[in-house]
Amino acid sequence: MRLLFALFFCLCLTTLTAQLDWVADHPGTITYTLDLSNVQQHELRITVEFPAVKPGVFTVKMPQSSPGRYAVHNFAKNVYKLSAFDSEGSVLDLSQEDLTEWAITGHDGFVRLEYTLFANGGDGTYSGIDDRKLHLNMPASFLYGEQLNDRPVMLQIKAGQRPGWEVATQLVDLGQRRFAAPNYYYFFDSPTIVGDIMRGDFRVENPDGKQQTIEVAMMHEGSQEEFDDYLAWTKDIVLAQQKVYGELPDFDYGKYTFLCSYNPWIGGDGMEHRNSTICSAPVGLEKFASRLIGTVSHEFFHCWNVERIRPASLEPFSFDHANMSGELWFAEGFTSYYDDLSLVRAGVLSLEDYARGLTGQLNYVLLRPGRGYRSPVEMSQQAPFVDAATANDPDNFSNTFVSYYPYGATVALALDLTLRERGHNLDEVMKLIWKRYGKTEIPYHIRDLQLALGDVVGDQQWAEDWFADHVYRSELPDIGALLDNYGLQLTQAEPDSVGFMGLRLRENDGVVSVRGGIAENNPLYAAGLDENSEILSLNGQPVTSTKDWDKLTSELKIGEFYEVTFRQLGQEKTGRFQAASSPTLLLSVDEKPNGKARKARKAWFWTE
Ligand SMILES: [Zn+2]
Known part of the structure; x- marks a missing residue:
């Protein structure tokens, strides 16, 4: 049996890899070759081969935005020493036409472009190149050929360089340090880490019997034991979230990879992608595992909500400007609601710690004046100004903005608890939305979400009213009253003290x-x-x-x-x-809840 199983497993892996084997030999494949000889100075020399380029001026561009990040970025500033050659190796004319755009003329249908990329840092959007690693976010790293978006792409590392460095990515491994994407969009959505990587994986079965691999690939300074504990937590979270939707998505090549980087040489972030995520932080598992795991939970929930349950406003994703989306209260906010909830359901987070996190969220959302200015939809539309966006001029966001992450999470909390009072729950709504728009990958509009809610409760008018009040306007139901049913009391922390609303x-x-x-x-x-x-x-x-x-x-x-x-x-x-009473809120957990509250907690948190 063991032998048979091993054989079956090998066949599976071969089949998965073979899915993109054709990319290596396809005449239209665009190949990126990485030269690592100056990585200690944070430079990567990159050669791109564009075969079958149409006659005339060939334009290459550096992206200005990155999937999952909603602001515009000037990645082109870190690109220099560009030169272009034809198939004979003759130098071609190359001129910069715009901030992010170069024109190549006189080619013979083939263009070889060489350039240097500087990157020193790395997180969910930016790249890092140094003596320990490559941490590549593709839009921050790679020029692309205009109008070649449907071409297959191959990434390879120059032979013989840093032979001990391993590669982890959602790109398909073709062997010999070559990695394939079926098209540019997939390539740009596939962050890749290269270096000393600790790895582990587990298999998860869907109700239809299909098994898929979930891999954790980590660059860290910690021990194997810390890694194994983290892997076990990750599995518990994956299973808890699978239960919400009833199934894992069909990952494109049968595999999902957590690309974790927890070491002092990386920036803190989390970024979702189709079959992988970057989870990074400049701290290690030894002291911070219980905080880092929240990002794992958040990003994995995205493999349904935003990667496949996709707002139409983010499609097609533009690499030239920021897509404005009015749905981030759902795509990010509802995901934020489920990240901590999944941790409790998976047994990773205690109810007390959950309540502590919720206290911070409710203080932020309920007390900030911003909701008077914008609804959840309008807050979402501000993302290009606030999501890792930089500006030198001051803004009035402390009065006019409430982040769609905690705001959307609070809307989700309010909706879930309201639905539970009606004998339903938010999991049912998420499952229906998954079935209609995620599994089918039909990008949704807000009205689609409202209709799904109406179908779950069997009352479209109620759903319309709920969306009118809480999505298109800024009202929130009485959260304290809703939480009361669960033996969770929301009160003023210091009702007898004078407060000054976060004065610093x-x-x-x-x-x-x-x-x-x-x-x-x-x-x-x-x-x-x-x-x-x-x-x-x-x-x-x-x-x-x-x-x-x-x-x-x-x-x-x-x-x-x-x-x-x-x-x-x-x-x-x-x-x-x-002088006004301090509005600061405190959420406390009733240690001895009554039977009704205990039952309600069990249904919500899946725990005793
Ligand atoms: Zn997110």
Whole structure:
């Protein structure tokens, strides 16, 4: 039996690899060859061979956006020393036409392009090249030929270089350090890590009997034992999420890979892809495994929600500009709701820790003034400005923006708990959406989600009203009342203390000034203070340290009016404010819930 099984397993692997074997020999295949000889200086010399180029000017471009990241990036700034040759090796004219675009003329139907890429860092969007690794996010690394998007692509590492370095990627391994993608989109969606990699995998069976491999490939400084524990957690999470949808997606080549990098030489991130994810952090498993595993949970949930249950607004994905999407409250927010929930269901996170995380989320979403400005749909549309976007000019997001991640997660929580009161749950809705739009890969619009909700509850009018209130407008139901059913109490943490809505102060040489913007619902906003205002006195008492401020504010009475003097733009001013009770919320877990709450918890968290 063992032998038979081993033989069967080998046949399976051969078949999977063979799915793209043709790429190596196809006359249209575009080949990228990596020269690693100067990686210690963070440089990669890249040769791209474009066969069968049509007559005329051939344009090559550097992407400006990266799947899963919603902002525009200037990857082209790290590309230099470009040169182009024809099939005879003759140098071709190459001129830069635009910030991210080069024109090649005089070719004979074949173009060999060479360039140098600099990358020193690496996370879910950017690349890192150094003496320990290649951490390649494809849009940040590779120029592409215009109008050749449907061509197969092969990536290979120059023979003999860094022979000990292994490769992990969702690209299909053709052997001899060659890796294939059926087209450009798949290639650009396939981050690749190269170096000293610890690996492990497990098989997961779908209800139809199909088995698929889930691999964890990790660059880290920790032990095999830490890795094995992490792999076991990963398996528990994968199985818990499979239960939500009833099945794993059919991964394109029968395999899904977690590309984890947990070491001091990488940036923290998580980025979903079709059959893989980057999970990175500059810390190790020894101390941080329980925090890092949240990203594993989040990213794997994306293999359904956003990778296959795909908003139409993200299709086709543009590599030249940012796609604006009004659906990220669902694609990211609902995924965020399920990441921690899956950890509890998988037995990785305790209910107490879950409640602690939820406390932070609810404080952020319920107390920030931003919801007064934008609905979940409109918050989603801000993503190109906030998702790893950089800008030098200040913004007013502290007042006008609430991230669609925790906001969407709160909408999901509200919907799940509301559905449970009606004898349904969000898992049913996700499963139906998966069946209709994920499994079939038909990109959805918001109305499709609403119709699915209506079908689950058997009441389209209710679903329409729910979406009108909570998706197209910013209302939220009474979350505290909903949580009460589960023996979870949402209360004011310090109802008798005066609060200033996340006010941050800095102290410098006896001067206390405001750090960052002041929220509109901070009493000091009405008094006229803004960022950098220097607080001189409160209620007639001088303020020369943050300690003074803390002491004086602790003596204020809720509901009373007080004067604050401050210096703003060189002028001394006096403002008046009404002291308000600290709005900070606390979610506490009833340790001895009644029978009804216990039963409700079991249905929600799948635990006792
Ligand atoms: Zn996400």
